[in-house]
Amino acid sequence: MNNFFDVIVIGAGAAGLMCAIESAKRNKKVLVLDHAKKIGEKIRISGGGRCNFTNLNTHPSKFISENPKFMISALNQYDQYDFIKLVESYSIKFHEKKLGQLFCDESSQQIIDLLLSECEKYQVTIHKDFIIEDISYSSELYSVKSLINTLSCQSLVIATGGLSIPKIGASKFGYDIAKKFDLNIISTSPALVPLTFNEDILKICKELTGLSVNAIVSFGKTIFQEGMLFTHRGLSGPSILQISSYWKIKEEIQINLSPDINVYDFLLQKKSANSKQDVQSAISEIIPKRLSQIICINLNINGKIIDISNKLLHKLSLFINSWRLNPIGTEGYRTAEVTLGGVDTREISSKTMMSIKHPGLFFIGEVVDVTGHLGGYNFQWAWSSGYVAGQYT
Numbered sequence: 001m002n003n004f005f006d007v008i009v010i011g012a013g014a015a016g017l018m019c020a021i022e023s024a025k026r027n028k029k030v031l032v033l034d035h036a037k038k039i040g041e042k043i044r045i046s047g048g049g050r051c052n053f054t055n056l057n058t059h060p061s062k063f064i065s066e067n068p069k070f071m072i073s074a075l076n077q078y079d080q081y082d083f084i085k086l087v088e089s090y091s092i093k094f095h096e097k098k099l100g101q102l103f104c105d106e107s108s109q110q111i112i113d114l115l116l117s118e119c120e121k122y123q124v125t126i127h128k129d130f131i132i133e134d135i136s137y138s139s140e141l142y143s144v145k146s147l148i149n150t151l152s153c154q155s156l157v158i159a160t161g162g163l164s165i166p167k168i169g170a171s172k173f174g175y176d177i178a179k180k181f182d183l184n185i186i187s188t189s190p191a192l193v194p195l196t197f198n199e200d201i202l203k204i205c206k207e208l209t210g211l212s213v214n215a216i217v218s219f220g221k222t223i224f225q226e227g228m229l230f231t232h233r234g235l236s237g238p239s240i241l242q243i244s245s246y247w248k249i250k251e252e253i254q255i256n257l258s259p260d261i262n263v264y265d266f267l268l269q270k271k272s273a274n275s276k277q278d279v280q281s282a283i284s285e286i287i288p289k290r291l292s293q294i295i296c297i298n299l300n301i302n303g304k305i306i307d308i309s310n311k312l313l314h315k316l317s318l319f320i321n322s323w324r325l326n327p328i329g330t331e332g333y334r335t336a337e338v339t340l341g342g343v344d345t346r347e348i349s350s351k352t353m354m355s356i357k358h359p360g361l362f363f364i365g366e367v368v369d370v371t372g373h374l375g376g377y378n379f380q381w382a383w384s385s386g387y388v389a390g391q392y393t
Contacts, residue, residue, distance in 0.1 A: 005031040005125075007393045008144055008153040011174070012039045012126060014382035015365025016159030017115040022390020023155075024122035031151065032119070033130045033144065040112040041168040042161065046379070051108030053087065054080040054383070055376035056100035063381065064245055064371045066186055070345040071370050071381065074353070078387035080380055090114045099226075101375045135177055142360065155360045155393035159386065162339025162366040163188060170333065174367035175342070181358050184344035186369040190336030191245040194236035195253075195327040205230045207294055213287065215239050216256040222246045225259055233331060241374050244330055245340055255323040258286050264317035270305045271313070279305050279316070287320065295319055338378050342369040352392040353385055362389045 007023045009016045012034035024030045038044075043051055055062070058080040060072050084102070087094060092114065093105040104110050119126060134145040135156070142156040160174035175185050197205065208230035215228040217239040229237035243253060263286065270282055282305055283292035296302055301316050330336070343363045347356055353368075355361040364385040372378040
């Protein structure tokens with residue numbers, strides 16, 4: 001039967017290709033299907049075109065899921081060092097940018113080429129621009145129907161990703177298949193995404209567009225300290241993207257624009273020294289000049305430090321060290337790097353990534369309710385979950 005395969009993987013992204021390679025290594029006849037005309041677009045655009053392919057600090061605590069222990073097994077079976085060995089075997093040069101984030105020295109295309117080379121090596125068949133009409137199960141086989149033909153397999157792997165970045169083909173296909181087979185879906189939302197604000201805050205952001213500062217951004221007990229970027233649409237940058245995965249609508253976040261300095265103590269010291277320095281000039285010593293100007297103007301605090309009351313100095317310092325604001329939303333899936341939520345992990349074996357209800361049906365990568373922090377963690381989840389499924393298909 002030319003239309004029969006041991007394994008059909010739907011989705012030719014990081015997780016899907018990894019799974020296909022591992023399945024084929026076990027002498028399985030493997031077919032990968034993808035609706036896109038280009039393979040691995042999300043890999044290609046990642047990391048500014050250099051692909052942040054994993055993180056040295058990969059640990060279950062760097063992931064969000066309704067079951068925070070679910071990813072432990074997969075990460076233990078195939079960790080960051082296993083993928084690094086694969087990268088090194090292809091003589092791909094890479095570097096650590098910061099915080100354990102590993103990037104290709106040259107291009108993200110190197111990771112795509114690596115995966116495609118492995119597929120060719122182990123005789124994985126890939127069909128691009130393939131539109132699926134229906135998926136069904138009968139007589140211990142899964143059938144994948146297109147307008148042209150119907151393909152059958154013993155193991156079916158759903159690796160279709162989430163809803164983020166629809167311009168490169170993201171869709172709800174994986175969730176629809178899960179629902180078709182009566183699997184529960186954890187409510188989805190954009191994650192690792194810029195936050196948007198009301199007109200008052202947006203006015204400040206627009207005036208500071210392009211300005212980046214090191215900031216501590218917190219939501220409840222969750223805290224991130226990385227760069228923060230003012231944009232004409234709101235706030236972005238690593239610290240904001242990170243907190244967006246935890247933030248809840250209508251709730252408040254807190255931003256410390258000067259993480260290393262207690263601004264109130266700094267101003268009181270200036271005042272006790274009988275400083276005649278202008279307050280805006282003083283603040284410019286610890287935060288960018290443009291930012292100090294906007295803050296002082298908005299709070300209507302100006303003049304020499306020695307002439308300003310401690311109450312106003314405290315108000316100024318609170319704004320800088322503890323800026324509290326309420327986002328009104330996010331930029332949505334259009335710019336979100338990943339999707340929060342997905343196929344309920346209670347429906348899947350953490351050891352094999354196979355559906356508990358349906359033998360031979362696997363879900364891997366972003367379609368599952370496992371979301372990594374910014375910095376290569378989501379790719380590592382793709383490698384790990386894809387590897388594990390490949391051992392059991």
